[in-house]
Amino acid sequence: MIDIKNLHKRFGRLEVLRGINETIDEGERVVLIGASGSGKSTLLRCLNLLEEPDEGTIVFDGVDLTAPDTNLDLMRCHMGMVFQHFNLFPHKTILENITLAPVHLRLQKKAEAQEKAMALLRRIGLADKANTYPAMLSGGQKQRVAIVRALAMEPRVMLFDEPTSALDPEMVGEVLDLIRQLAQTGMTMVIVTHEMGFAREVGTRVLFMDEGEIKEQNDPQTFFRSPQNPRLQEFLSKVL
């Protein structure tokens, strides 16, 4: 579904990604872990070209996203993204946050989009907040709305960029629960996270990134039980 070939990304003189080659299949839940600065967020952000790679290609559903004539906006409609800092639109109500893109892009009629948004909000227990503004929600509620906002576009893959890192500890659970529910629906996901227990439980494959490369990958059980790479062993001994 997503084919990454020879991906390089530099920020100035710092080479953040040094030739990533990876394929993500439909239905997979790929978890990226690694220390800060290892390039995992950059890799995730390259997948929908929020970061533009310096070299290499990313092919999504047979379309090369890095080709200059690709309609990126159209491709991004199929790739939902959830950010560390939620990035809800503070000047729009919760309902408007969810319906803005599908209505503006004429993917859904306004009434239809609102109905769908309300159904999604009911599912996460926030229907009563539909007409309030993001500032009135807790961090956990904001992130759940952000997830729902991405889902409203009916994406084929969801990208999560450290979705719980900016949350107070007592709110992490509710967000992870929602992602867990989403995993059960078979949604393809790429998740950058520091929650190792969650990675083991939800992921179908875990990748360890270090110094801009994927140093090791495996199914979650093997990955955490018998890490091979010394850097990974060191990393796991610190975080587990």
Added chain:
Amino acid sequence: MQAFIDQLIKEFTRTFITDNRWMWFRNGFQNTLVITVVAALIGIAIGVVVSVVHYMADSVKHKKKRRSPGAWLIVALDKVLAAYVSIMRGTPLAIQLTIMAFIIMAGFPNKIVVCCVAFGVNSGAYVSEVIRGGINSVDVGQMEAGRSLGLSQLASMRLIILPQAIKNILPALCNEGIAVLKETSIVGLISVVDLTRASDLVRSRTLSPYFPLISVAVVYYLLVAGLSAAVSRLERRLRQSDRH
């Protein structure tokens, strides 16, 4: 005391009543208002375009290899607009106004329109700087969220960034409006009769400075105070979404 009041009434009559001189003030007031409002609107329109082009040019500047033809166009346009801003800020408005009246729009019959264009084009340069600051004050994550949902850069700008930027720049924008209002007092240079020019004309008839000058000063002040009050009300309303 009685003599003073009599003098006051006499002065007032001479300034406003005799020969229907209040009509001069009324027409001048109208022209001042029209020029200010139209110029401010032109200025905001130009300012938005200039700052959005600059933003878009900034976002493609880092890519050297895979630039599309549209990206080259934006970068070129941004250079031209930067020169425009620099020239507008680097030359006196009085000179710009006279150049507009006697060179660029020479022979154009309606001098009020000339004023609107001259002040609008000048104000646009300042407004663009104000809006640029406002756009930069909005968290980059907002644009990223818009783009990740499949909105184009322009759509994200219009629906997400600018509405938030406006809130941050309203006070500065209000100051620019006030500046335009006060700057219109030089349109007498090209023989347009605004509030200031009207008072000058009346003063040259009556040879008495007090009433014409003090009264127009009061009118300018009331306009500015009204504008400020309206903007702070609007600001309060826009801040609704920030409430916790």
